[in-house]
Amino acid sequence: MYLRFDSRRAPANDVKLAAMIDRTPTIRRRLPAVLGLAVLAALVTMAARAASPTLIGRTAPDFALPAAVGSNVRLSEYRGQAVIISFWSSRCSVCAGQLARLDRLYSTYRSSGLVVLAVSVDDDPMHAEQYARAHAASFPLLLDTSKAVSRAYAIDRLPWSVLIDRSGIVRYLRGDDRADDDSYVAQIRALLDDTVAPPGISP
Secondary structure, three states: OOOOOOOOOOOHHHHHHHHHHHHHHHHHHHHHHHHHHHHHHHHHHHHHHHHHHHHOOOEOOOOEEOEOOOOOEEHHHHOOOEEEEEEEOOOOOOHHHHHHHHHHHHHHHHHHOEEEEEEEOOOOHHHHHHHHHHOOOOOOEEEOOOOHHHHHOOOOOOOEEEEEOOOOEEEEEEOOOOOOOHHHHHHHHHHHOOOOOOOEEEO
């Protein structure tokens, strides 16, 4: 029995192989760019994480931001008071609970000199304003649409809080949503008492 092959028609496997060979140079050209972007993203993330602890013991970067409701706010105007800066986003599932807990703390310690500033990192100010109106707080909800402030504080996760003493020095960093935790309250009291406890970062 003889098998006949039509030399004018390439086998299906040959066609697939040819197509793969044709794409190989394109893949090789794109691979360095893809790898380069991946390495750059990793370096940016590592740099942000490495930068956060270096804020502790240093003067908090000053800023002025518009409020979702009300006037503009400048951090340096609160020198002499203990300040919590809490970074949030309308896309953050636990941020609403964190803002509510901070609101309760603010109501308790406001008369002792506590200031709370909540900074949104939303890209769309409309979303941030709608969220702010839906989650009303007794402290300013600020808009950082340019991300200038979040970059200055090396924010790489949410919610994230920065605790600043009366001298304007960063004393504690909090990367959690437990504003009613005993350790959180102890840090606030230390700042209000103007006692400089050992600075640190909490996970």
